[in-house]
Amino acid sequence: MNKVSKLIAILLAILFIATACSNGNAEKKEKDKDNKDTVIYNDKVNKDVEIPKHPKRVIDMNFKNVGNLLLLGQEPVGVQEWIKWNPELEKEMKDIPKVDLDNIESVAKQKPDLILANASDKNIKKYQKLAPTIVYDSKADYKDILKVQAKVLNKEEKGKEILKNWDEKIEKDKKDLGSKINHKTITVVQDYQKEQMVLGSGLGRSTEIVYGAYGMKPSKKVEKTFNEKNANYYTLSKERIDDIDGDYIAMILFDGNKSEIFNLTEWENLNAVKNNHVLKLSINDASLGDFKTLDKTREKIKKQFENMQ
Known part of the structure; x- marks a missing residue:
C-alpha cells in the first residue's frame, strides 16, 4: 500500500506541475497578446x-x-x-x-x-x-x-x-435655411466646358452635402432618367437641358463662372435660372471628399442659399 500511495502522490505532483505550467503558458500567451504591436x-x-x-x-x-x-x-x-x-x-x-x-x-x-x-x-x-x-x-x-x-x-x-461636430453643423444649417431647402429639388451638374454631366448621390462634387446631408433630391426628370439608365449619372444633351430644371441647380465649374451652357437659350428658359437659383462652385471646392474640404464647401453652399430669395 505504501508503494501504491507513493506512486499516486508522485503522479498527482506531476499532474499539478503540468497544470501549473499550462496555466502559466496560457497567461503568458494572453499577456503577449495584450502587449502585441x-x-x-x-x-x-x-x-x-x-x-x-x-x-x-x-x-x-x-x-x-x-x-x-x-x-x-x-x-x-x-x-x-x-x-x-x-x-x-x-x-x-x-x-x-x-x-x-x-x-x-x-x-x-x-x-x-x-x-x-x-x-x-x-x-x-x-x-x-x-x-x-x-x-x-x-x-x-x-x-x-x-x-x-x-x-x-x-x-x-x-x-x-469629427462626425459629431459635422452633424451639429448640418442640423444648424437645416434649421437656418428652413424652407429654402426643405422638400426642395436640386440637380448637381459637373461642367466640362463642351459637355455637362448630371450627378446623383454618392459621386462627390458637393452631392455629399446637398443630397446626403441636406436631404434634397434631384429634379423628377433626372430621377426618372437615373432609374431608366440604372445609373446615378449621365451626360446632359442640349435637347434634354430641361431635365435639370427644378428648385435649384448646382453647377460645378472648371473655369471660374464660365460655361458654354450659360449661352444657350434652353438654359436661360429654365425656371431655376430665371429665379436666380443657380449655385456655382469651383472644381477646387468640390473635388475632394475629406471633412476639411467638405466643411469649406458646406459654408459656401449655405452662404449662396442664404443670398437667394
Missing part, C-alpha cells in the same frame, strides 16, 4: 489584415479623403499630386513627398507601415507587398471612409468627435 482588422475586401496598432508611416492612395488624416492628427508620409484640387490642403501638405498610382516605387520609397486604397485601385496586390493594406468598401460613403481611417489609426474617439 499589431491588431487584426477586417476590411470586408481582404478580410482579416494584420496592421500596426499605432501606425506611424501611413499613405492613403485615395487622394479625395487624405485630408481626414490631418484632422485625425496623422500626417501621411506620401500624398498624390491630385491634392492640388484643394489649394489650401495642398499648401498644408506641401512638404509631404508625392506618390503616384503609376509609379509603385514612389510609394515604396516612403517605407509605409500602413496603406489605404480604393477597391478599384489596380495596384492593391503591389501595395500588399510593401505594407499591410486596407481596402475601402466600394459602397462606403464619406462618413464610412472616416470611420475606417479612425479605426485603423487607433483614433476612433477623434473620429467620433
Whole structure:
C-alpha cells in the first residue's frame, strides 16, 4: 500500500506541475497578446489584415479623403499630386513627398507601415507587398471612409468627435435655411466646358452635402432618367437641358463662372435660372471628399442659399 500511495502522490505532483505550467503558458500567451504591436482588422475586401496598432508611416492612395488624416492628427508620409484640387490642403501638405498610382516605387520609397486604397485601385496586390493594406468598401460613403481611417489609426474617439461636430453643423444649417431647402429639388451638374454631366448621390462634387446631408433630391426628370439608365449619372444633351430644371441647380465649374451652357437659350428658359437659383462652385471646392474640404464647401453652399430669395 505504501508503494501504491507513493506512486499516486508522485503522479498527482506531476499532474499539478503540468497544470501549473499550462496555466502559466496560457497567461503568458494572453499577456503577449495584450502587449502585441499589431491588431487584426477586417476590411470586408481582404478580410482579416494584420496592421500596426499605432501606425506611424501611413499613405492613403485615395487622394479625395487624405485630408481626414490631418484632422485625425496623422500626417501621411506620401500624398498624390491630385491634392492640388484643394489649394489650401495642398499648401498644408506641401512638404509631404508625392506618390503616384503609376509609379509603385514612389510609394515604396516612403517605407509605409500602413496603406489605404480604393477597391478599384489596380495596384492593391503591389501595395500588399510593401505594407499591410486596407481596402475601402466600394459602397462606403464619406462618413464610412472616416470611420475606417479612425479605426485603423487607433483614433476612433477623434473620429467620433469629427462626425459629431459635422452633424451639429448640418442640423444648424437645416434649421437656418428652413424652407429654402426643405422638400426642395436640386440637380448637381459637373461642367466640362463642351459637355455637362448630371450627378446623383454618392459621386462627390458637393452631392455629399446637398443630397446626403441636406436631404434634397434631384429634379423628377433626372430621377426618372437615373432609374431608366440604372445609373446615378449621365451626360446632359442640349435637347434634354430641361431635365435639370427644378428648385435649384448646382453647377460645378472648371473655369471660374464660365460655361458654354450659360449661352444657350434652353438654359436661360429654365425656371431655376430665371429665379436666380443657380449655385456655382469651383472644381477646387468640390473635388475632394475629406471633412476639411467638405466643411469649406458646406459654408459656401449655405452662404449662396442664404443670398437667394
